[in-house]
Amino acid sequence: MQHILMIEDDARLAAMVSDYLGQNGFDVAPAPDAQSGLARLQTAGVDLVILDLMLPDMDGLQVCQRIRALPGALGQVPVLMLTAKGDPMDRIIGLEMGADDYLPKPFEPRELLARIKAILRRKGSPAETSAQVMQFGSLEIDRDARRVSVAGQACDLTSYQYDVLVALAERAGRVLTRDQIMEAVRGRELEAFDRSIDVHMGRIRAAIESDPKAPQRILTVRGVGYVFARQQD
Incomplete structure (x- = not known):
C-alpha cells in the first residue's frame, strides 16, 4: 500500500479525500497545518504529498520550498498542490517552487486519483528503453x-x-x-x-x-x- 500525506486544514475535505483514496488502495495521513505535516513527512514513509496552497500557519508555497530543501529522498517526494485560487500565476509559482502537479479546487475525486496514479507511475517506472x-x-x-x-x-x-x-x-x-x-x-x-x-x-x-x-x-x-x-x- 502506498502512503499519502495530505496537508490540508479543511477537515471535511481531508476526510472525504482520505475515504475515497482509501477505497482505491491508498493509506492517507491527514495533517491540518504545515508544521504537523512537515514533522510527519520526516518521521513516516510517504510516497506523495497532497499540499494545500492556503494553510493557517504557513503558505503552501513555503511548505513546498521546505520540502524540496530536505536531504535525500525526502526532498524528492512528489508534491501535488491544491489551490483554490483561479489565477494561473499561483499555479506557475507552485511549479517553480518544485511542485510536480497542481489541481484547482473544487475538483473531482476521480481526477485527483488519476493525477496521483500518473505521478506515482512516473516515479516508480523507468522509461522503457535498452539504454539505461x-x-x-x-x-x-x-x-x-x-x-x-x-x-x-x-x-x-x-x-x-x-x-x-x-x-x-x-x-x-x-x-x-x-x-x-x-x-x-x-x-x-x-x-x-x-x-x-x-x-x-x-x-x-x-x-x-x-x-x-x-x-x-x-x-x-x-x-x-x-x-x-x-x-x-
Whole structure:
C-alpha cells in the first residue's frame, strides 16, 4: 500500500479525500497545518504529498520550498498542490517552487486519483528503453537511479521535470509541441494549461544548461514547442 500525506486544514475535505483514496488502495495521513505535516513527512514513509496552497500557519508555497530543501529522498517526494485560487500565476509559482502537479479546487475525486496514479507511475517506472544511461556530453541521465548530472554534479529536478527531460532526450532532434510532451509524460492529457510546461522547462534549463538564458541543449522552436539538441554543447 502506498502512503499519502495530505496537508490540508479543511477537515471535511481531508476526510472525504482520505475515504475515497482509501477505497482505491491508498493509506492517507491527514495533517491540518504545515508544521504537523512537515514533522510527519520526516518521521513516516510517504510516497506523495497532497499540499494545500492556503494553510493557517504557513503558505503552501513555503511548505513546498521546505520540502524540496530536505536531504535525500525526502526532498524528492512528489508534491501535488491544491489551490483554490483561479489565477494561473499561483499555479506557475507552485511549479517553480518544485511542485510536480497542481489541481484547482473544487475538483473531482476521480481526477485527483488519476493525477496521483500518473505521478506515482512516473516515479516508480523507468522509461522503457535498452539504454539505461543516456550520455550527452557532460549531461548524464541515469534511468535506473532516476538521476541527472552535469559534469558529475547532481541536478535538482522534481520527478515530473526528470520525466520531461527524459521524454525530450529520447526524441533528441525531434521538435515536440507542448501537447506532445505532456502526452509523453502523463500517458494521457489531464490538463489543458499547457503553459505549465514552459515553467518546468525553465527549471530544467536552470539545472542542466551552463547559461539558461542562452540554452544549447533544450531549444525553443517559436510557435511550435521544444527540441533536445543532439550535438555536443
